[in-house]
Amino acid sequence: MELQDNAPKLRRKARGRPRGWDDKTAQNTIKSLDRAMEVFEYLSQAQGKALTELSDEMRQAPATVYRILVTLQGRGLVEFDHEEQVWHIGPQAFVIGSRFLRRTSLVERARPIMRKLMETTGETANLGIEKEGLVLFLSQVETHESIRAFFPPGTLSPMHASGIGKALLAHMDEDRLNRRLAAANLQAFTDQSITSPEALKKDLTTIRLRGFSVDNEEKTTGMRCIAAPVFDINREAVAGLSVSGPTSRVGATEVERLSRPVMEAARQLTLAIGGTVLSPQP
Amino acid sequence: MELQDNAPKLRRKARGRPRGWDDKTAQNTIKSLDRAMEVFEYLSQAQGKALTELSDEMRQAPATVYRILVTLQGRGLVEFDHEEQVWHIGPQAFVIGSRFLRRTSLVERARPIMRKLMETTGETANLGIEKEGLVLFLSQVETHESIRAFFPPGTLSPMHASGIGKALLAHMDEDRLNRRLAAANLQAFTDQSITSPEALKKDLTTIRLRGFSVDNEEKTTGMRCIAAPVFDINREAVAGLSVSGPTSRVGATEVERLSRPVMEAARQLTLAIGGTVLSPQP
DNA sequence: TTATATTTTTCATATCATGAAATAGTCTTT
DNA sequence: AAAGACTATTTCATGATATGAAAAATATAA
Incomplete structure (x- = not known):
């Protein structure tokens, strides 16, 4: 991860939260x-x-x-x-154009988008990337509900049992995926965990087609998670956004409802980091 | 209603060599x-x-x-x-801006070659071209080591203090080189920087003879860089490949060892873009 | 050559970019 | 709270200049 945001010269004081000037009315365009x-x-x-x-x-x-x-x-x-x-x-x-990159990190860009995602869905929003074959959780915006899913930033988690992980795997090229599957043993964490490469591959195809992944109590019983991939300029899935919550609130029927805002948030983050949006197709 | 515009629009034939329109007079600017x-x-x-x-x-x-x-x-x-x-x-x-890279297939072709170069040498591999008398870094494959050389793509750097830059200068024709040297002031960045035209010319001759260039802490103290030129079909050096790393790993004795894979990678890229390999001779 | 296609330049016109100044919004100070 | 000090937008009158049509220039094709 690269966070190189070393503003040496303190610009002006950070203001509180301007209201009236927020929207550039766009009538002043040339x-x-x-x-x-x-x-x-x-x-x-x-x-x-x-x-x-x-x-x-x-x-x-x-x-x-x-x-x-x-x-x-x-x-x-x-x-x-x-x-x-x-x-x-x-x-x-x-x-x-390259100077765009020298500024804010993925995490900073994701922050406001995650906040909105949490607000529209009511569930905890998470951001993760792949690191050495695992999912690394970078950032989280917690729900206000008292029962929450909780992944402290810095947590590492196996890819095959994570919404974000599967979203990333689904967009990995064939070769790398196969090597990955050959090497990894698909550990079972719950009785819902996917443990066979065939089943996982089938799930990944579904994920690729519909544009989002679901972790159906595959890591933790009682927790569901809906995730979508974020792409970079080369159309590579470099991160994933998810919402996660207890099965009590996130029932099987909620999945459809929640998937929209998750995919939309992932799309927005893709654009915000200068990535190329990939419409869900095989 | 819109009139349809479905003309096949076949590209147009490549013309010979237009003369009169070559110089956009730049009086028509807005x-x-x-x-x-x-x-x-x-x-x-x-x-x-x-x-x-x-x-x-x-x-x-x-x-x-x-x-x-x-x-x-x-x-x-x-x-x-x-x-x-x-x-x-x-x-x-x-x-x-990134779409600039799509224009030529240079970056795409270079990518796998650079990856292999990084793996065999263990050091960060870089690709650069000349832009208006400077080296423009186009692409990079980073080493896994924790101490790395880092030139983010998009970076511009003076030619005389860069491995890639010197590799390109070494294969520039006499006239252009002289004009370049007359115009440029050879700024010193470290006490190893080459600052006199004579010294630079001598180095360029060496580079031409042995087929690779070395940046010996000439831009940044503590960093060495070995580079080789990539040629197009007309035997013109159009790009350079390099590996760069800290002097702690890339000692003076490593230069010889690293130069082989760098030259080989440059040769492969030359072939990959349909260029003509120039065997290292004056 | 002539014919055709494409790129530049010219030119008359009114669009619309411009800066000054007024207004609105925000922060700081009392 | 209100005034004072900034900064960001909007308004507005003016003329600089962007614009398209058409002519000229340059290239290709026959």
Whole structure:
């Protein structure tokens, strides 16, 4: 885990909680700039296009798109390929974009999203990553209920008996998964625990298809857990978000209801860390 | 109603070598967009600034900077930190910027080669290219050791004090090298830094002859780095591969041992991108 | 050559970006 | 609590400048 948030210069004092300025009303946007950024964004996912292709597809005048590109080119944000006569994203865009990473950690980004997740579901929200074949719980926002699921941050837990763990396994590439399964022994913690590689693989397929995993009292009797994966820029599952609670509140019927907000939270966190959202498909 | 636009849009034939359009005259730039991009760029290297700090430092009207930021925020290119009331680069900038790497298959092709290089040497492997007289680090596979060399992707570094940089310089043609040396001032970062053009040229000759370069604590005291160039089809050095580690593990005697796998990895990457292998001779 | 496609430049027009200043919101001090 | 001191938004009048149409320039094709 990398937490490198070493703000040396104390900016201004942290204020309490501003209210009125919170929402940038977005009526103050600059139209021409927004259009230019639309071109920038479009080009980034449709690289190698000629000017007229771009202007056609974006329904903008060629002259306009041309000037936008030339301007961005001046700063290295886009690049013109002389051989092919087409446009690409430039190195400076990479340099600037990379500076995004030097700031906040996954945990910080997750915090507000987890808080909201806890509020909408009423259950404890958890964040975990994989570490050496185990799930490492990084952060938790606890429910107000008096019966709670509790994983102190720093807890390590086997992947096959954890909602987050299974969500991560479900998106692991075949090779790594097989090696993992060959090495690991699937310890039983309860009579619900998955102990055979075949059963686990079947569950993982289901998880991949529907987009979330369920820990059905597989680690602790009386506790259910619904988790969804968080992806990085390379579409790799790097973390998982979950809610967990006692079976008394989280019945089998609640699973469907709770899965929506969990998946939505995972989607939001994926976007917040600059990841690529993967729609639940095989 | 929208008119459908389902033309097959076959790419266009690669043209020979256009002459007249090569230089975008840069008189067609859009002023307001350029100013906005200046704010974007400035913010990226001075993150965590409040609106007025930015507008003061950039000598722009607060209202103008404000509208630029709000517009960019609308696309996630910048972000507003409500706690601190300051601005940062946003996740979408990272997403777009990262698409620069997709342009060439260099990074993709390099990835498995770098992983293997890291495993055989035990040290962090790096991939870099030249960008405007600097080395731009594109990708990294980190060692498992707890003491690591760390160049986050996106980092820029002077060429004369970098293993990859020197490997690239060593294969630059005489003219360009001389112009480069005339223009650049060879800044000293440590007492090992090469600061005279003569010394650098001599080192470059050595590098060309033996096929790899060594950064002997020239940028950072306590860090050594061994690098080799990657060539394209025209025998031009377009990238460099390196391993870097602390002097405690990478002693002067290790250099010889590590140089083999580095050169081999560079050779493999050269082949992987369809380049022409250049056997180490003048 | 001529014809066609694509990229630049020119130019007239009115859009809309701009900064000054007013207003609103927040923190600090009394 | 209220005033004072900042900072962030919004308003508004103005003209700078972004825009698209069309012409010119440059390339490809026949």
